[in-house]
Amino acid sequence: xxKVEVRNLTKSFGDLLVLDDVSFDVKDGExxxxxxxxxxxxxxFLNSLTQIYDIDSxxxxxxxxxxxxxxxxxxxxxxxxSTMSWLNVRQNVQFGLEIKGFSRKEVREKAERALELVxxxxxxxxxxxxxxxSMLQRVAIARAFAVQPDLxxxxxxxxxxxxxxxxxxxxxxxxxWRKLGTTVIFITHNIEEAVYLSERILVLSNKPTAIKETIExxxxxxxxxxxxxxxxxxxxxxxxxxxx
Amino acid sequence: xxxKKKRSFAGSRTEALVYGILSLVILLAVWHLVSLGxxxxxxxxxxxxxxxxxxxxxxxxxxxxxMLEHIFFSLRRVLVGFGxxxxxxIPLGLVMACSKAGRxxxxxxxxxxxxxxxxxxxxxxxxxxxxxEQSKYFLICMTALVGITMQTFFGALYADPVLxxxxxxxxxxxxxxxxxxxxxxxxxxxxxxxxxSFAGAWCAVIAAEMIRxxxxxxxxxxxxxxxANTAQVIVGMVAIGLVGLIASxxxxxxxxxxxxxxxxxx
Amino acid sequence: MKKRAKYxxxxxxxxxxxxxxxxxxxxxxxxxxxxxLPSPTKVVLTLVKKFTKKAPDGGTLFQHxxxxxxxxxxxxxxxxVIGIPVGxxxxxxxxADLLVTPIFHxxxxxxxxxxxxxxxxxxxxxxxxxxAVIFVSTVTNCxxxxxxxxxxxxxxxxxxxRTFGASNGRxxxxxxxxxxxxxxxxxLSLSMNLAWMSLVAAEMLAADKGLGYMxxxxxxxxxxxxxxxxxxxITIIGAILNRILSAVEHAVVKGRHMQ
Numbered sequence: 001x002x003k004v005e006v007r008n009l010t011k012s013f014g015d016l017l018v019l020d021d022v023s024f025d026v027k028d029g030e031x032x033x034x035x036x037x038x039x040x041x042x043x044x045f046l047n048s049l050t051q052i053y054d055i056d057s058x059x060x061x062x063x064x065x066x067x068x069x070x071x072x073x074x075x076x077x078x079x080x081x082s083t084m085s086w087l088n089v090r091q092n093v094q095f096g097l098e099i100k101g102f103s104r105k106e107v108r109e110k111a112e113r114a115l116e117l118v119x120x121x122x123x124x125x126x127x128x129x130x131x132x133x134s135m136l137q138r139v140a141i142a143r144a145f146a147v148q149p150d151l152x153x154x155x156x157x158x159x160x161x162x163x164x165x166x167x168x169x170x171x172x173x174x175x176x177w178r179k180l181g182t183t184v185i186f187i188t189h190n191i192e193e194a195v196y197l198s199e200r201i202l203v204l205s206n207k208p209t210a211i212k213e214t215i216e217x218x219x220x221x222x223x224x225x226x227x228x229x230x231x232x233x234x235x236x237x238x239x240x241x242x243x244x
Numbered sequence: 245x246x247x248k249k250k251r252s253f254a255g256s257r258t259e260a261l262v263y264g265i266l267s268l269v270i271l272l273a274v275w276h277l278v279s280l281g282x283x284x285x286x287x288x289x290x291x292x293x294x295x296x297x298x299x300x301x302x303x304x305x306x307x308x309x310x311m312l313e314h315i316f317f318s319l320r321r322v323l324v325g326f327g328x329x330x331x332x333x334i335p336l337g338l339v340m341a342c343s344k345a346g347r348x349x350x351x352x353x354x355x356x357x358x359x360x361x362x363x364x365x366x367x368x369x370x371x372x373x374x375x376x377e378q379s380k381y382f383l384i385c386m387t388a389l390v391g392i393t394m395q396t397f398f399g400a401l402y403a404d405p406v407l408x409x410x411x412x413x414x415x416x417x418x419x420x421x422x423x424x425x426x427x428x429x430x431x432x433x434x435x436x437x438x439x440x441s442f443a444g445a446w447c448a449v450i451a452a453e454m455i456r457x458x459x460x461x462x463x464x465x466x467x468x469x470x471x472a473n474t475a476q477v478i479v480g481m482v483a484i485g486l487v488g489l490i491a492s493x494x495x496x497x498x499x500x501x502x503x504x505x506x507x508x509x510x
Numbered sequence: 511m512k513k514r515a516k517y518x519x520x521x522x523x524x525x526x527x528x529x530x531x532x533x534x535x536x537x538x539x540x541x542x543x544x545x546x547l548p549s550p551t552k553v554v555l556t557l558v559k560k561f562t563k564k565a566p567d568g569g570t571l572f573q574h575x576x577x578x579x580x581x582x583x584x585x586x587x588x589x590x591v592i593g594i595p596v597g598x599x600x601x602x603x604x605x606a607d608l609l610v611t612p613i614f615h616x617x618x619x620x621x622x623x624x625x626x627x628x629x630x631x632x633x634x635x636x637x638x639x640x641x642a643v644i645f646v647s648t649v650t651n652c653x654x655x656x657x658x659x660x661x662x663x664x665x666x667x668x669x670x671x672r673t674f675g676a677s678n679g680r681x682x683x684x685x686x687x688x689x690x691x692x693x694x695x696x697x698l699s700l701s702m703n704l705a706w707m708s709l710v711a712a713e714m715l716a717a718d719k720g721l722g723y724m725x726x727x728x729x730x731x732x733x734x735x736x737x738x739x740x741x742x743x744i745t746i747i748g749a750i751l752n753r754i755l756s757a758v759e760h761a762v763v764k765g766r767h768m769q
């Protein structure tokens with residue numbers, strides 16, 4: 001069974017048609033990257049999936065049924081800063097776990113592990129207004145990782161981070177993905193990142209958005225950014241989006 | 245704060261209007277029913293009575309004046325007192341912000357006066373100025389003064405240092421600096437101070453009129469109380485609320501006119 | 511720490527300067543008749559003596575302070591306990607919002623002291639009327655501020671909670687209310703100041719004890735020293751109440767200590 005099934009998804013904002021009859025599947029445990037021009041509706045798609053927006057027509061199914069946020073285990077790392085200013089780092093990371101109803105012990109342990117993952121252990125008692133932008137994003141990432149979700153949605157999560165941290169987190173993401181068998185939908189502008197991480201790349205068109213092309217990425221892991229095959233694939237995707 | 249429903253703007257507007265009218269109707273109905281009933285009803289005039297009395301007051305006098313004249317008395321007092329507060333407060337705030345000597349001299353006095361709740365001045369005002377208009381002006385002035393001075397002070401003090409530095413580099417003298425940089429950047433704060441203080445000043449007028457006067461909107465409710473004329477009390481309250489509301493709306497409109505360049509920040 | 515000490519010193523210096531100037535003008539230069547402006551020493555003496563003396567108004571300073579404080583705190587706590595939840599609910603549930611807010615807009619412009627005559631007619635001359643006035647003004651301000659606080663809840667935070675599967679009620683308690691707390695406290699602070707001031711005014715109009723009554727009576731007896739002593743007491747207690755509220759706010763509202 002497919003993890004996510006999108007059928008004829010159409011979404012407009014007033015007169016502006018953003019998503020136009022989009023259909024595709026995401027397999028269970030797949031790592032899918034979505035690339036496309038700015039404003040083409042990538043975020044709109046994720047927001048529709050998580051029911052932040054109501055869709056005009058079409059459907060999005062998760063495990064064969066309509067998305068049920070309470071029942072299904074999702075985590076969504078948004079583009080905007082989403083840390084809660086009244087909670088410290090540790091409490092922020094525990095937020096999702098608490099809502100999901102884990103025991104106090106589990107909440108603490110899972111949060112602690114997630115903090116280690118993103119390298120924020122010694123900042124656990126700090127408040128968001130004391131942290132830098134990249135640290136805040138790491139808190140959001142840790143919060144999502146902590147619940148070990150079934151479906152992980154990421155909207156350009158590593159955009160603000162420096163290169164070294166970005167590489168580290170990309171590798172950690174792959175680790176987690178493999179260990180947990182999570183299905184990941186990853187939105188990015190960065191072609192190299194998309195090629196490095198994904199098993200399949202969805203290239204979207206401009207508004208009204210449709211799928212321009214789907215590219216399979218069968219490079220073996222771990223991938224080398226400088227290998228011929230990598231570069232060739234990267235160029236291929238870049239050519240597709242040259243008109244951005 | 246529920247879903248980001250894509251409801252049409254016009255639709256939500258009419259919905260709000262419908263509910264608004266509905267709630268008003270319910271309120272009036274409940275009020276009317278309560279006024280009919282037993283013990284509480286005796287003290288509670290029906291809303292229609294109040295509305296009638298309110299309209300009447302514009303034609304027939306309450307006491308010695310009609311409603312408009314009462315409002316005029318209250319407004320005059322508030323404007324004089326508030327005006328005094330403005331005339332003293334804004335320069336005071338500016339002086340304290342711009343002159344170190346001025347600050348050293350006035351700050352102590354100001355710090356003492358500042359925490360005193362406005363209405364606590366009433367007895368002292370009466371003792372010093374008697375029971376006439378002057379004590380009311382003094383009271384209103386003192387109530388408004390604190391807020392106006394503080395806001396002016398902070399507005400001028402926190403003028404953008406980048407702008408000041410830039411102006412200095414271009415050769416601006418102290419006076420030019422003041423007029424072109426510090427004053428304009430203080431204006432939004434000044435208006436905020438004016439609005440905040442006006443509410444307090446309006447309160448002060450009402451209090452002053454309740455304590456000792458023969459006319460004015462505050463007198464209306466005090467007089468009504470003395471004769472257990474609840475309808476009159478409510479009429480007075482409505483008048484007070486309305487005038488206060490209109491005045492502060494006008495003030496906001498004035499600010500919008502004068503500070504149009506600041507609106508985009510709001 | 512150094513800066514704080516410097517400002518404290520400056521404040522004390524200003525205070526000293528003011529009192530010295532006052533002393534100079536009255537006891538030494540005799541610029542004003544003793545009736546109009548008594549010397550600071552007289553005021554202090556009066557203040558100290560009043561703690562135990564019942565004359566001229568029939569109550570010691572302790573009794574007056576207690577009477578005022580009791581009433582203010584009673585009206586204030588009741589108003590807060592009712593106002594804050596109502597404001598929260600009004601902001602969170604659309605139906606409640608549409609129905610109640612219009613009524614609210616009518617009640618808000620009426621200054622708290624304007625309620626005094628109505629309450630006096632209802633409850634007669636007594637403590638209840640004054641407590642009712644405090645209650646009304648506190649409830650109004652608490653509702654308003656809690657409402658605004660909840661309305662300012664960031665969409666992002668709500669979405670995060672919702673994506674994790676939180677129900678509407680859970681979101682209210684885990685996101686909306688905590689993020690609204692600074693605003694709630696601002697409302698409490700405003701209400702407290704308003705309550706204290708309205709109470710003093712109410713006591714001037716219709717009471718037989720309390721600080722407001724005391725200074726009004728002193729005024730009628732032309733005892734300026736007692737009036738000023740009363741004003742000092744009113745101011746001090748108001749400041750103390752503010753301090754306490756501020757301390758509570760710091761303890762409860764974390765995460766904004768660097769604002």
